[in-house]
Amino acid sequence: MSLKQQIDADIKKAMLAKEPDTLRALRSIKSSILLAETEKGAKEELSQDKEIQLLSKAAKQRRESMELFEQQGRDDLASTEKSELDIIERYLPKQMSEAELETAVQRIVEKLGATGMKDMGKVMGAANKALAGQADGKAIANTVKNILQNQK
Secondary structure, eight states, X not given: OOHHHHHHHHHHHHHHHTOHHHHHHHHHHHHHHHHHHTSTTOOSSOOHHHHHHHHHXXXXXXXXXXXXXXXXXXXXXXXXXXXXXXXXXXXXXXXXXXXXXXXXXXXXXXXXXXXXGGGHHHHHHHHHHHTTTTSOHHHHHHHHHXXXXXXX
């Protein structure tokens, strides 16, 4: 079952269960999918990588909004963003722990033969591609930076 079909089925369930927060989050995901499908030059069906990329982007937007609302003392809006983020994360692959992320990045560094910060771009490109959807881009960048800085 594609992500679009899964979202459609879950929208129907949320409507029947009268869950407005879930419905709002699912509709925003469906909107993103429809926009991506109708982009110029897009294929009919989205690939799984593209679906994960869309979900990751939506999750990142919610995380950033939530942080901003918390800084401004708007707990009501932050909680709305948090609930939408929780729903979006249901459809993303399981996120890596810090230890798993560090191990994966270390393997990539060794595979590429990176020796220091000058190789950051090369390692980031490979890490982002390999770990897409499994870890936040900011966490990947911090881990790559720490590993490359500590290499001698």
